[in-house]
Amino acid sequence: NNQGSREVALREKERLISSIKHKKIETIKRYWKLGFSSRGAISKLKFGVEDEGKRVVGEEEMKVEVRASGLNFRDVLNVLDMYPGEAGDIGGEFSGKNVKNGEKVFGLGEGCFGKHLITSKLLVTEKPKNISFEEAATVSVVFATAIACMEKANLNENSVVLIHSASGGVGVAATQLAKRKYGVKKVYGTAGRKEKQEFARSWGVDEVLYSRDSQYGGEIGEKKVDYVLNSLSGGDFIEKTVSTLKEEGYFAEIGKRGIWSEEEFKKVRPKARYLVYDLVWEMENEKSRIKRILDEISNDLKNKVIEPISKVVFPIQKAKEAFQFMFEAKHMGKIVFSHPRERKTREMVVMSGGFGGLGKEYGRWMMEEKKCGGILMMGRSGAKEEDREMIKEERRIVGGRCDVGRGEEVKILIQESRKSEGRRVGGVMHLAGVTRDGMMEDLEWKDFKQVMIPKIGGLMALRRSIREREEGEIWWVLFSSVASMIGNIGQSNYGAANGFMDGYAENVEGMVSVNWGAWGGAGMYERMDERLKEGKVLELKKAGEYMERVWESGMGNIGVFEIDWKKVGESSFVCRKMVEGARKYEKGKRGTKRIEIKEIEEQVEKCVREIVGMEEEEEIEENGSLKELGFDSMMSVELRNVLNERLGVELPATLLFDYPTMGVLK
Numbered sequence: 001n002n003q004g005s006r007e008v009a010l011r012e013k014e015r016l017i018s019s020i021k022h023k024k025i026e027t028i029k030r031y032w033k034l035g036f037s038s039r040g041a042i043s044k045l046k047f048g049v050e051d052e053g054k055r056v057v058g059e060e061e062m063k064v065e066v067r068a069s070g071l072n073f074r075d076v077l078n079v080l081d082m083y084p085g086e087a088g089d090i091g092g093e094f095s096g097k098n099v100k101n102g103e104k105v106f107g108l109g110e111g112c113f114g115k116h117l118i119t120s121k122l123l124v125t126e127k128p129k130n131i132s133f134e135e136a137a138t139v140s141v142v143f144a145t146a147i148a149c150m151e152k153a154n155l156n157e158n159s160v161v162l163i164h165s166a167s168g169g170v171g172v173a174a175t176q177l178a179k180r181k182y183g184v185k186k187v188y189g190t191a192g193r194k195e196k197q198e199f200a201r202s203w204g205v206d207e208v209l210y211s212r213d214s215q216y217g218g219e220i221g222e223k224k225v226d227y228v229l230n231s232l233s234g235g236d237f238i239e240k241t242v243s244t245l246k247e248e249g250y251f252a253e254i255g256k257r258g259i260w261s262e263e264e265f266k267k268v269r270p271k272a273r274y275l276v277y278d279l280v281w282e283m284e285n286e287k288s289r290i291k292r293i294l295d296e297i298s299n300d301l302k303n304k305v306i307e308p309i310s311k312v313v314f315p316i317q318k319a320k321e322a323f324q325f326m327f328e329a330k331h332m333g334k335i336v337f338s339h340p341r342e343r344k345t346r347e348m349v350v351m352s353g354g355f356g357g358l359g360k361e362y363g364r365w366m367m368e369e370k371k372c373g374g375i376l377m378m379g380r381s382g383a384k385e386e387d388r389e390m391i392k393e394e395r396r397i398v399g400g401r402c403d404v405g406r407g408e409e410v411k412i413l414i415q416e417s418r419k420s421e422g423r424r425v426g427g428v429m430h431l432a433g434v435t436r437d438g439m440m441e442d443l444e445w446k447d448f449k450q451v452m453i454p455k456i457g458g459l460m461a462l463r464r465s466i467r468e469r470e471e472g473e474i475w476w477v478l479f480s481s482v483a484s485m486i487g488n489i490g491q492s493n494y495g496a497a498n499g500f501m502d503g504y505a506e507n508v509e510g511m512v513s514v515n516w517g518a519w520g521g522a523g524m525y526e527r528m529d530e531r532l533k534e535g536k537v538l539e540l541k542k543a544g545e546y547m548e549r550v551w552e553s554g555m556g557n558i559g560v561f562e563i564d565w566k567k568v569g570e571s572s573f574v575c576r577k578m579v580e581g582a583r584k585y586e587k588g589k590r591g592t593k594r595i596e597i598k599e600i601e602e603q604v605e606k607c608v609r610e611i612v613g614m615e616e617e618e619e620i621e622e623n624g625s626l627k628e629l630g631f632d633s634m635m636s637v638e639l640r641n642v643l644n645e646r647l648g649v650e651l652p653a654t655l656l657f658d659y660p661t662m663g664v665l666k
Helices: 073-079 140-150 169-181 194-202 216-223 237-243 262-268 279-285 287-302 316-327 357-368 385-393 407-421 445-465 482-486 492-505 540-553 565-571 576-587 597-612 633-647
Strands: 008-011 014-017 032-036 045-049 061-071 093-098 104-108 116-120 124-126 160-163 186-191 207-210 225-230 245-253 273-276 311-315 334-338 348-352 374-379 397-401 425-430 475-481 511-516 557-560
Touching: 045 316, 061 316, 073 316, 093 140, 104 140, 104 287, 124 287, 140 169, 140 225, 140 279, 140 287, 160 169, 169 186, 169 194, 169 225, 186 194, 186 216, 194 207, 207 216, 225 237, 237 245, 237 262, 262 273, 279 287, 311 316, 316 334, 348 357, 348 407, 348 445, 357 374, 357 540, 374 407, 397 407, 407 445, 425 445, 445 492, 475 482, 475 492, 475 540, 482 492, 482 511, 492 511, 492 557, 511 540, 540 557, 597 633
Parallel strands: 160 186, 160 225, 186 207, 225 245, 245 273, 311 334, 348 374, 348 425, 374 397, 425 475, 475 511, 511 557
Antiparallel strands: 008 014, 032 045, 061 093, 061 116, 061 334, 093 104, 104 124
16 A cells, blocks of 8 residues: 555445545525636635626516526536637526526526526426436526437438537437437447446447547448537537448537538538537527427336436536546546525424534524424433423424434424424424444444444435425435544544434535534543543534524535544554545645656657657657647546656646647656
8 A cells, every 4th residue: 555544445446545634615695696706717716796686677577596407518618718709607407496486497698607696487397297407407508509410310220320529418319319219220329438428328329439530430431320419529529420320310419629511521422411500509599409309308208218317416616627537538428517596594404313402502593593393302311491491482493302312202293393394394403413432342232333323324224214295305414423433442433423414414405414523511421532532622612503504505525523633644544544645734845756858759749649659669749730640638637647646746627729739748
């Protein structure tokens, strides 16, 4: 192990180690909108205040409270100032609620990365009940593009089609339409990495070809295809793709840079049809057609003719990470932003473990700050005398004796409280937990079971008991522990139970699991390891402030604690790698190493050859454009990442745009 870590996770063919990263939480205003100070870098993204509130909504327009939005490569190019022509505002597709009548909708617009959006009614359609808001945010751009490019191609059961970038959003949508709606005979698709090829195959591509070179032209050979959906450019990609098309075929181009004109295309395929499609142009000039297509998408989703695209979800507070993730081509399918929603202050909050010191502190704060309409506190032992006094003083707090690990008890108590209080459940705070500390060799299964039942069993019982509302309508805060983030001597069972909650929360909309540190005056502080006791503790009087920051974070899992990193590193092998990362943050410096100039030049040339697939004997001109070797934007990103890793440097995202030849790159 050359990375100094004693804790390694193997996931299929990946080797993973833990790392910890300081998180600066973005502060979002009540009426917020994501934009940028100026174009040119992802780092220039920032949150501002929306201007939709000042606008009068026209008769042909709709104001939408945005619940989720889709990130597209156009947005990335827009921010980097690499989009050809006027790109407009970032954010082109959304799902949400019609502010006027509460109807759930999805569709297209400009400036969707905000709390609200005003767009044309002709660019909106009904969201089917069988898909979530996040799923609905994956479909508008990709399916509208694919349908517009395919519906006039006369595809049928005898057609053979070629879909480039088949693992991308439009590629997946086009594959679904080709197989499920048009019933074509065969789908060829191109993709790069093996995982992407497998992903494309899982959506129905019959034969997946490698997209990093143009050899696919030879693999299709004399068979030829009836239809091409192209998004590749640079090198001889377009030329080779056109060569695969039948003389009277249909070529749809959705690329923006380096594409052929119709005249160039007709010289090679004079009888074929050629379409250069721009969805944004149609949104402005052919709204009625877009409305018909969106309604068709909604109906097909409702009837399960097509499915939402696989997605990677980021809270919009992590927009910079998401933009970088897309630029580096790490995703498959779609990237979606979940948007923060205002918590309903008139609804009931369910609080497990509510009669502990921390639960009572949060109960008082929630009531005093009017964060909810009422609280159902539940605990295994029920309310003590002093608890009953608190309940008596604050009539909106209801107490109940309940073992949160017993699903039926939880369900009955919540149902009874809802009826008596007349309020819906708007939020859940899961604080229940017990410890059974001991060294691993001394622990028995019962010690694990007793710890896991209130944490994991309790969470599952609460989830099953609160099913009357759509996913994401209820906010959840799971009270996890620093023990699952950095480890804690004698608490392998407690760390595992909390670790389950951390992972679970990452995949549930509206849920966050908080790795709390030691609390002064409450919680399990007295039973924590000495190394944590000696450091600072979280102040109980700041409990409300901490919770506000947690809500603002938009994270699925976040740690909140005061700790002496140096002391932790000395006593824990497991934490040592994570502590190094924290030390780098505290110092604000990066370690450096000396690399000889000759080594740099050799590595640059070696990486270029590996990515392009050139043999050592093949010559590369020092002053020749690397794009002419076949480099596209995705390969440029790959080159940058490989050089960063091998040389221990941080090169800019626009590496080949700034240094386009081998000579200047070296």
